[in-house]
Amino acid sequence: MEIGFDFDGVITDCGQLKSDGAKKLYDVDIPAGRFKKELVVGNNLLTAQEYHRLQEVVYGTREVGLLMEPVIGVLQYLPRIIRDGHSVTIITSRGDIGVEIAKEWSLKRNLVLNFIGVGHKDNKAEAATGLDIYMDDDFDKLESLIGIVPRLFLFSWEYNKHIKNIDPVVRVESWKEFFNSI
Secondary structure, eight states, X not given: OEEEEOSBTTTEEOHHHHHHHHHHHHOOOOOGGGOOHHHHHHTTSSOHHHHXXXXXXXXXXXXXXXXXXXXXXXHHHHHHHHHTTXXXXXXXXXXXXXXXXXXXXXXXXXXXXXXXXXXXXXXXXXXXXXXXXXXXXXXXXXXXXXXXXXXXXEEOOGGGTTSOOOTTEEEESSHHXXXXXX
């Protein structure tokens, strides 16, 4: 099968880096599990411009970006998916510098992955065309893939728990659950 994954929030957990960055840059305490733009900007914890700057630091600064933690289970199950003969592509909203940092992070963990960076404001539909499965932690990104990718998965986090399950998107709580479902 052709399987696609988002990077941030599916492969890596950047919540703590964003939380630490918000404290350092803006002296604002935001729990790692609440780091989603709609929640942070919507609750007036940061402005849209501050949130964007924080993303630039976390995703676009090598020294910070290489500190990302792997999502629990990814280093166990993603290599198994590849060994089972599936083709894996990472489709990320990161730009060029962010993609290079993500590639370096992955190689340090012995994950040789194909990356497509679509940019922060671009839709993932063109890059996801031809995939059998795609998983993201951002429902809005998945919504644009309905009818394009047959099987869509939402990786569950505290910041997306409020989103109700909408067919055909299937919520998964862990990499183990995802692996067992495919």
